[in-house]
Amino acid sequence: MKVAKFGGTSLANAEQIKKVCDIVLSDSDRKIVVVSAPGKREKTDTKVTDLLIACAEKHLATKDAKAELEAVVKRFKDIADDLKLGNEIIDEIKTDLENRLKLDTSHKEVFMDAMKAAGEDNSAKLVAAYLNSIGKKAQYVSPKDAGLLLSSEFGNAQVLPESFDNLKMLKDIDGIIIFPGFFGYTVEGNVATFPRGGSDITGSIIAAALKVDLYENFTDVDAVYAAHPGLVNNPVAISEITYREMRELSYAGFSVLHEDTLVPVFKAGVPVNIKNTNNPTAPGTKIVLSRDYTPSTHVVGIASDDSFCCIYVSKIMMNREIGFGRKLLQIFEDEGISYEHTPSGVDNISVIFKQNQLKNKDVEQRILYRIKNELNCDDVSIDYGLALILVVGEGMKNTVGTASRATTALANASISLEMINQGSSEVTMMFGVRQSEAHKAVISLYNEFFLKN
Amino acid sequence: MKVAKFGGTSLANAEQIKKVCDIVLSDSDRKIVVVSAPGKREKTDTKVTDLLIACAEKHLATKDAKAELEAVVKRFKDIADDLKLGNEIIDEIKTDLENRLKLDTSHKEVFMDAMKAAGEDNSAKLVAAYLNSIGKKAQYVSPKDAGLLLSSEFGNAQVLPESFDNLKMLKDIDGIIIFPGFFGYTVEGNVATFPRGGSDITGSIIAAALKVDLYENFTDVDAVYAAHPGLVNNPVAISEITYREMRELSYAGFSVLHEDTLVPVFKAGVPVNIKNTNNPTAPGTKIVLSRDYTPSTHVVGIASDDSFCCIYVSKIMMNREIGFGRKLLQIFEDEGISYEHTPSGVDNISVIFKQNQLKNKDVEQRILYRIKNELNCDDVSIDYGLALILVVGEGMKNTVGTASRATTALANASISLEMINQGSSEVTMMFGVRQSEAHKAVISLYNEFFLKN
Incomplete structure (x- = not known):
């Protein structure tokens, strides 16, 4: 069994979502799919999460965030229309967003987390709906139902240890599971999010809980490179790297994965494969417990x-x-x-x-x-x-x-x-x-x- | 004004003591002389301090240390005879040692320190007597009279801050001062010693208290070397080194000076000159606050x-x-x-x-x-x-x-x-x-x- 996580650019529009579904369907081991919120379609675009933050802040400031809400709904609607999903799913997403805006705003950070999580949550529903529309057995699973419990550090939550036992229930679900990344629930039932980029962490936690064979992390790059492409021209791709090496590189400016991502898979011994949604046959970068090295490959x-x-x-x-x-x-x-x-x-x-x-x-x-x-x-x-x-x-x-x-x-x-x-x-x-x-x-x-x- | 400290081999016999006195008399700035106990005359010899330790331990164990006491007296007598000093000084030294053996032994470490200090104390008296015998104005000064107060950490005492003011009285003494190294007195009046090799520390404290122009530390080597001569063949001599450099080298195996020696002179800004009693015209090694260096001399x-x-x-x-x-x-x-x-x-x-x-x-x-x-x-x-x-x-x-x-x-x-x-x-x-x-x-x-x- 594999957990496949897809980043924001992989879910930015209908075309990308089709690619994601092709990838998922091409390997029957890809049983659990963790999705981000729709990201940028091109350089000057705004990510759905940022639209949601703008919407929440406008609501907090003026109680009138209609235009901002519409901008979010439009992003989802454009995708749904291109996927030919009909209005039902969009009505559902719109209602969901309106309900979130009605939440208690007395604790700003609690409200903000509920708003921010809407991107991933509805993205997952959309993908599940699309797979169903093309006749595939797939279902959205809420982090609440799956028991993904987090600490009450809103915006910077930590997974609670009982989550790993709770999440084992995912094994019993038939068909492909579409799971929203980035957030879980506190013991009190509030939405709590990881830091930005935290969908990686969700995927890692599920992969560790289920001790799957591989955690595939699909991004928009072919591999992790030996140096930052912004600093070095055409750096070489890393084919294999250990957790420890990746942790050290992540610490110092390698932003391919969120810094916290590797902890759960490392502890569970689940290997990770960084791959490119736009070039899924490329081997990508494998993150493993140990690797062979020679004097000429000992530096990664x-x-x-x-x-x-x-x-x-x-x-x-x-x-x-x-x-x-x-x-x-x-x-x-x-x-x-x-x-x-x-x-x-x-x-x-x-x-x-x-x-x-x-x-x-x-x-x-x-x-x-x-x-x-x-x-x-x-x-x-x-x-x-x-x-x-x-x-x-x-x-x-x-x-x-x-x-x-x-x-x-x-x-x-x-x-x-x-x-x-x-x-x-x-x-x-x-x-x-x-x-x-x-x-x-x-x-x-x-x-x-x-x-x- | 200079403080000149001489190590144990420089006071091991009459011939060496004559060298010491020649060195002292050759420069009228050498006003304060700090002496160690007589050291080894040749490789297999025993240092007076070790004879004293053996004597003290025998006394503690059996209350009969006559033979051991005689061994110490004989070392001093041999020197006094060769210096043609007559019996008076030896009687004085013998009485001093006998009195020390009568001290309270209920606190072993207090007794041991009083015994160990006898080497330096009597060595200083002997040198003063010799200088007087050749018609030079010189006098033994006791650390007690000079107010060299130490903490009650017997065998590992620390100087008390008031000592630096007290010791200024040495300036008012006429003629050459012969001061025993290695020990001082606690506030309660007990002898307390520095760690072995601590005569260096005494000299440094006096040099700092009087803010003299130079602290000369006479040993049995021409200089401090760039590496340990036991590890490297004929290492080059260091002509100038800073306190900081010397501190770092002392820390890691450079045993020319006791590790604590440089603290007082460093704080007072008094330069140090390591010299050889057996080759006093050699420039030795100067320890200074700052030195010039080039890319080829930046490593010392x-x-x-x-x-x-x-x-x-x-x-x-x-x-x-x-x-x-x-x-x-x-x-x-x-x-x-x-x-x-x-x-x-x-x-x-x-x-x-x-x-x-x-x-x-x-x-x-x-x-x-x-x-x-x-x-x-x-x-x-x-x-x-x-x-x-x-x-x-x-x-x-x-x-x-x-x-x-x-x-x-x-x-x-x-x-x-x-x-x-x-x-x-x-x-x-x-x-x-x-x-x-x-x-x-x-x-x-x-x-x-x-x-x-």
Whole structure:
């Protein structure tokens, strides 16, 4: 059995939906289909989810969102008409949207989540209706009926553990299941959504719950590439990558999958295949537990992420002071700051974190003051505008010479290294550079590991 | 004004003491002389401090340490005879030692410190007596009279802040001051010693208190070398090095100065000159606040230290969990373990520390268990036998290509890198390797940075 998830561009219009259904019908193992809301039909188009957000906000502000509601209905109607589905399904969708607008608005985030989820929910109904219209056995299943329970962190919900047992009921349903992505229900019965892009997460949870053979994630690209196509010309496609490698790349700017997507399938050991709806015969990228590698394929990708800052702390004899590091991190915890790395020397330590967490100059000054005074430090300073560049690949740690190749490539490109961090993760070597040098750094590392072989 | 400190081999016999006095008298700025206890006269000899420890332990065990006391007296008598000082000074030393043996033994560590300090104390009296005997104005000053107050951590005492004011009285003493190193007094009036090798610390404290022009540290080597002579053949001598560089090298196996020595002079900005009693005209090694460097002299030394272990912790989505790092370090703090570094990846972190802190298998198992269960981790493991190799040099961080040269040298020597840590300290790049490869690693880095230029 396979779970196949389709992204927004794969459901943007009738033609795309037909492609999706062709793909689903071409393999009888594709039993569960998770769908996104209709995405952009062309570059300047607006996604249905964004139309829904605009509609909800207009309603909250003026109680009159008729025009915005009509825009959403029109998107669905255009698709239904092109699929020759008749008016019944559109009436159903319109009623659904009107009912959502009548919901209690006293908790804005609860209302917003109910509105945002309408895109996926009605997209799933539409696909099921189309499959039925061409004589195929298919049915929409609501996350509520399937027991997909989420935490009440609206807009950023987490799956509750009991969902995995609940979802096993999907096995007993006959025919193809069309399941809306992106949302579930709280224990109290409210709609709650994952972060944007969260349909990937829905697919992963179902795949894990049912321990299916494969989780197929259909997008609009042929594969995951070894570097971001916006940074490197025609990067090579990755045919096979491990979960761990993919997690590290996702962390640093590889946005093919939502960062949280891989957790459920990784824990359940279900392999993932990233494929292209518009080119379904291409092999795509397989995400697996382990892969074979040779010295020339041990690096799988180069990623980068920027807008980091670094607080540098020095205190002579720091390394003798038991509890120093813990007290330092306590200050960051008190300020709700999630840090990334803490490289340290003999008498000094740096804390690296996303700079947007320093909401204003006061927070920055308070943190620096507390470190200096509570920890009695000699010197405390802050530096903004760092980028982290990741060289990712299984087995790299044990391949003599990878660090040498990487640092030599960076040196040849005259890039000054602010930081090197290798040693915990067995799959990543991390370099800190000035943000202005990040692009050049990615290119030089890509050339070294992908063009030289 | 200069403070000149002389180590144990410089005071091991009459001939050496004459050298010391010649050196002191050759420069009228050498106003304060700090002396160690007489050290080894030749390789198989026993240091006076070790004779004193044996004497004290015998006394504690049997109350009969006559023979051991005689051995100590004989060492001093041999020197006094060769210096033609007559019996008065030896009677004084003998009485002093006998009085120490009569001290209260109910607190073993208090008694031991009083006994250990006798080496330096009587060595200072002897040198002062010799200078007087040749018609020079010199006087022994007791740390008690000078107000050198230490904490009650016997055997590992810390200087109390008020000492720096108290010691200023030394300025008002006429003639040459002979001051015993290694010990001071607690507020209650007990003798307390620094760790072994602590005469260096005494000299540094006095130099800082008086803000002298130079702290001369006379040893039995011509200079500090760019690598340990036991690891590299004829390493080059370092002519100038900064405090920060010296601190990093001291940390990892450069034992020329006790690790704590530089703190007082660094804070007071007093430069240090490491010199050789047996070759006093050699320029030695200057330790300064800042130095000039070129791309070919930006690396000043290569050091290594071994017997580290690494606890590896992985937990998917760890980087999102505010407080994870703090809770992890709390466990180490609870166990009294001082860690060195915590390199981290996206979903994992390692804690590196000296493995002798895991006193037994129970402690190890308890820590692993607590991490796994209290932090709900996916995977926790421990690895022993790591060495840390340090490449130290000011300005290195901003010199493009240093990392490349270092990692390429290591790769050419087929050394697998377990860890790279660069980014906090501006003066050190750190490599973790298997202990069995540490020697090879030091040689390859030394060859790269010192033989290629």
